Amino acid sequence: MKILVIHQVPYRKISYHRGVDHDEHEVTYIGRPASLRQIPADLRCSLVPLDEDDDLVAGVTARVRPSDGYEKVLSLSEFGILEAVRIRRHLGLPGPSESRIELVRDKVRMKEALAGSGIRHPRFVSAPPPCGPLPWSGKTVLKPRNGASSDGVMVLETAREALSVYRKLADPGNYQIEEHIEGDILHIDGLLQDGVFVELAASRYVNKPVEFADGLPLGSHQIPLTGAHRELAREVSIALGIEEGCVHLEAFHTADDELVFLEVANRVGGAGVVTAHERGTGVHLPSHEIAVRLGLERPPTSAPSGRYHGWLAFPGHHLPAGTAEVTLPPGLAGHPCVDRLYVLPPGRPLTAHITYQEWECPVFIEASHTDAAELGRFLRECADAITVVSATRKPALLRSAA
Known part of the structure; x- marks a missing residue:
């Protein structure tokens, strides 16, 4: 071929x-x-x-x-x-057609396609009226329609404030406005073949992606996969016509135990998702996606670890140009939860753009535990205990929002 x-x-x-x-x-x-x-x-x-x-x-x-x-x-x-x-x-x-692909790239088209599906999602508007309020009044999110990595996302305290900011944007047509949903954020990652999920795993974020863009650490850890996770992934894939390839789906998990769709991408998840999935399940998602998309036999898998896996990344894009100074808790590298610890070498320049790549972040941790809750607790403790500051001009230390 x-x-x-x-x-x-x-x-x-x-x-x-x-x-x-x-x-x-x-x-x-x-x-x-x-x-x-x-x-x-x-x-x-x-x-x-x-x-x-x-x-x-x-x-x-x-x-x-x-x-x-x-x-x-x-x-x-x-x-x-x-x-x-x-x-x-x-x-x-x-x-696939452009219109089909736009359903997993354009966040407005994505949610419009869910109309009538029964899948709950945030209320949104793509183009608010020149005057008049939004259909809600509380916390509101502005985000690029075709963005990624939470780049350009803004969370405003009220709908009125969000409208004011929206109307001052240089390119408002490239943005959408949606209501803010309270709750943890989960991501569900899997692989579709002929319209059926052949791989699926669920994880809970440590902090939120938009907070990483603002300078806080971000991580996630696997959690037990439930029937509700499976059903949401299945319903979303059907509603958006996703039939093959990897899926990275994000959803809110509210205090009343409801899953609220946030967004989905028809590609593999970033940061430590690939490594965590392979260690936990034995399946290397990208190579299996390649095989599925090319019509080839899926490659062999390795033995599952029997543990829950996760990762934690510290950003550097928000710091003044230069290098980072990192402070780690004593003994972190030898901690039984830590599978691998990456620290940017002293003197290595920070990247100016948002990145989750372990070789570009000031600190990146891969971790695992037999208990999902304990793994989450460990990652949150690391988010609080590790500091990353500019080596040339030291701002306030990072603190987790968790």
Whole structure:
């Protein structure tokens, strides 16, 4: 099979070679030069670099033709799945429509598609009237319709304040307004094949993704999978027409034990989700997704650990440009819950953008325990005990909001 991979997600996060035999198939990676440098030098494949300032679709379609004979286009990035629709069309290949993909990219279209499904979700408006109130009055969220990693998300104390901020935005059409739901946030991660979940796991966040964007640590840990988790994932996939590939679904878990849909992506979860899932279940989600999308046999699995797994990431994007100074509790690296501890080497510059990558965060912990509640308690204690400050200008220490 001749396969074109639109390479955007770091190679070490996907490990394409685990899902497709590069000696058996003809694989071409196309992407930015920095991304292509991640491809292992001994991997049998072809590399096609894009210019740094290329529009993704225009850059790819300028370099590949229908006569090249590609049989599949593989795109696993949040910011490439819609573009891949246009590239497949250019190459004359079948695949989902733009309107179908928009249901997992556009947060307005996503919730509009849930109308009549019985799935509870936050009330929202895509374009409020020039004057007049919102249908609710309390805490309100402004978020980009096509965003990720909570970048650009704002939580305002009242609907009136949110409207005021919305009307001052330079690009209000790219935002939506929704009511704030009180409760913990869960994420449900799995893999669909022929419209059926063949993998599924549930996790509870430590702090909230929007708080990570504001400078607080973020983590999650696996919890027992319930029938309610399964049913929500199944109903959402049906309502949005998701039939194959990985799913990363977020939902509120309210005080009255109700699950309220937040949003969903048709791709693998970020941060430590892949590692936690593989250690807990023996299934490497990206390679299994690759096999499913290419119509290949799913790769072998390893033995489940019998433990609940989780992760905790500390941000650095909010600190002044420079390096970080990290303070860890004594003995953390040897703690029985800690599977792996990453600390950014002294002198390594902080990234200016939001990142959950363990090799870019000032501190990143992978942890596990036989008891989900104990694992959650440990991660919350770490969120409170670890400090990350600028080595050049030291602001107030981070404190968990948990």
